[in-house]
Amino acid sequence: MIVSISNISKSYLVESIFDKKVLNEISFELNFLENNFISLIAPFGSGKTTLLKIIAGLSKTDSGKIIVKENGSEKILDNVVYIPTEPVSIPWLSVKKNIEFSIPNNKLSQERTKFIISLIGLEGYEDHIPDKDSFGFRFRITLGRALYSNPKLILLDEPFNKLDWLTKAEIFSMTKSVVTQTDSKFLMATSNLLDAIFLSDEVMFFNKEGKTLTESLKIEKSFSTMNEMLQSDYFNQVLNNFKLKMNIHSGYNIKDFSI
Amino acid sequence: MKSNKIKIIIFSLVAYIALFEFLFPLNGFFPSVTVIFLSLTELLQNYNFALNLISTFAAVYVTILFNFLFTKILFPYLIRKKVEQDSSDSSSIHSIVSIFIYIPFILIALLILTWFPDFILDKYIVAIIILLPKNLMEISEYDISNHKNYFYFYNSVGVDKTSILNKIIFKLIEPEYFLDQLKNHSLIWSIIIIAEFIQQKEGVGGILRTVFKYQDISLIFTITIIVSLLIFVIQKVLNLLYNKVYFWK
Numbered sequence: 001m002i003v004s005i006s007n008i009s010k011s012y013l014v015e016s017i018f019d020k021k022v023l024n025e026i027s028f029e030l031n032f033l034e035n036n037f038i039s040l041i042a043p044f045g046s047g048k049t050t051l052l053k054i055i056a057g058l059s060k061t062d063s064g065k066i067i068v069k070e071n072g073s074e075k076i077l078d079n080v081v082y083i084p085t086e087p088v089s090i091p092w093l094s095v096k097k098n099i100e101f102s103i104p105n106n107k108l109s110q111e112r113t114k115f116i117i118s119l120i121g122l123e124g125y126e127d128h129i130p131d132k133d134s135f136g137f138r139f140r141i142t143l144g145r146a147l148y149s150n151p152k153l154i155l156l157d158e159p160f161n162k163l164d165w166l167t168k169a170e171i172f173s174m175t176k177s178v179v180t181q182t183d184s185k186f187l188m189a190t191s192n193l194l195d196a197i198f199l200s201d202e203v204m205f206f207n208k209e210g211k212t213l214t215e216s217l218k219i220e221k222s223f224s225t226m227n228e229m230l231q232s233d234y235f236n237q238v239l240n241n242f243k244l245k246m247n248i249h250s251g252y253n254i255k256d257f258s259i
Numbered sequence: 260m261k262s263n264k265i266k267i268i269i270f271s272l273v274a275y276i277a278l279f280e281f282l283f284p285l286n287g288f289f290p291s292v293t294v295i296f297l298s299l300t301e302l303l304q305n306y307n308f309a310l311n312l313i314s315t316f317a318a319v320y321v322t323i324l325f326n327f328l329f330t331k332i333l334f335p336y337l338i339r340k341k342v343e344q345d346s347s348d349s350s351s352i353h354s355i356v357s358i359f360i361y362i363p364f365i366l367i368a369l370l371i372l373t374w375f376p377d378f379i380l381d382k383y384i385v386a387i388i389i390l391l392p393k394n395l396m397e398i399s400e401y402d403i404s405n406h407k408n409y410f411y412f413y414n415s416v417g418v419d420k421t422s423i424l425n426k427i428i429f430k431l432i433e434p435e436y437f438l439d440q441l442k443n444h445s446l447i448w449s450i451i452i453i454a455e456f457i458q459q460k461e462g463v464g465g466i467l468r469t470v471f472k473y474q475d476i477s478l479i480f481t482i483t484i485i486v487s488l489l490i491f492v493i494q495k496v497l498n499l500l501y502n503k504v505y506f507w508k
Contacts, residue, residue, distance in 0.1 A: 053411065056411070056415045057415070058411050058414060058415060080415060081412070081415045081416050082411050082412060082415040083412060084408035084411055084412055085408075086405070086408050088408050088409045088412045088413070090409075090427060091507035091508075092430070092506075092507045101413075101418075102413070102416075102417075102418040102422060102426075129507065131506065131507035132507075142412065145412075145416060146412075146416060148416075149416045149417055151416075
């Protein structure tokens with residue numbers, strides 16, 4: 001499937017007085033024929049969340065369209081799940097009930113629930129109530145509920161920002177396993193280059209006006225741990241390449257703190 | 260902090276007993292503890308106080324229950340626009356219920372009491388007319404920006420909007436609503452008692468009307484103490500209930 005985004009513009013009414021243009025004539029293609037996980041890297045305030053909401057059909061555009069090219073035909077993109085930055089597990093329901101929440105009875109199956117719980121690494125926690133749990137735990141539940149709907153595309157809106165290193169490593173390993181074991185494709189919006197390179201098959205860069213800087217960067221190498229990635233020549237090469245393209249006008253602010 | 264409160268209560272009680280039981284028993288304002296106890300017996304024997312208290316009690320909590328149900332029914336209509344709109348501008352939702360500020364609900368309630376003096380459900384209607392708009396205004400001002408993510412996510416997985424609003428977002432704001440009801444608790448008691456007082460009907464307010472007629476200060480005092488204690492105890496029980504029911508908050 002290729003998701004083609006053409007000429008998307010979006011503005012918001014601020015304080016009922018003036019329009020603030022968040023996205024301005026954005027066009028690009030997401031190639032999910034060759035990739036399972038694509039990341040959009042953009043600076044803070046560049047309209048990543050708005051773009052994801054538009055792709056998910058949760059927000060209307062001022063202009064432009066999104067179509068899917070699949071098996072030689074073009075259609076409207078549907079069956080897309082949007083996972084926001086803050087996990088949205090329901091704090092009074094058990095893990096199992098969260099994952100099965102509002103699934104019609106004819107689509108409920110114990111095997112599928114079990115499979116999803118094992119995918120997200122929560123076996124043994126089926127009856128646990130996630131009222132005081134960490135972001136990582138609640139993200140797993142949110143992802144589990146998303147997977148139950150068997151979506152074509154899962155949109156991740158900076159979901160790893162508030163995770164500590166240890167939890168992040170666990171969640172990344174779980175996410176990689178979910179990507180390989182399901183048919184769903186993933187699109188992540190983030191401002192974190194490390195997360196994007198570690199998880200993605202392809203990375204796209206945007207500047208603060210939401211225009212693509214480079215067409216895309218194919219991540220040729222897969223890493224099993226973040227340390228392995230940070231120590232690799234490949235990563236340094238990608239990072240240097242990225243730094244060369246970044247300037248003050250792009251909205252990225254890369255500071256060199258090396259001594 | 261808690262022990263300080265207990266010390267203050269004990270000190271006040273001892274001071275009251277010392278002042279009005281022994282030093283100034285015939286002051287014309289504050290009855291002695293013995294007189295309060297005698298008044299309690301009188302209330303139970305001559306005024307059928309227990310039954311009247313149950314009537315007021317039932318009216319208060321039935322009103323709270325009805326208010327909750329009405330609020331729950333109206334909630335999706337009130338909040339939907341606020342949740343659905345992209346920007347953080349919430350002026351549109353506020354304008355729908357802000358009109359209530361300009362409506363004198365207390366005067367309308369008084370009119371109802373005057374128009375239908377014999378209607379048995381008057382006190383319930385009066386309490387709902389005064390409290391429901393207040394509840395709706397409070398709810399419309401809740402900050403639900405954090406809950407919008409639930410709306411986006413569950414909408415994208417195919418859950419219908421009304422279900423998201425009723426089953427998730429209303430439930431997420433329920434603890435705050437419950438706390439608001441706790442704050443309004445003594446207000447609801449007051450409204451019901453005033454309605455009973457005006458109509459001179461069954462209930463604590465009805466007894467107060469009779470007692471006022473005879474200017475029996477000790478009975479008024481006793482009724483005030485009993486109702487205050489009852490509100491205090493129920494408030495404590497509801498606080499415990501809050502922690503149990505909303506354990507996830």
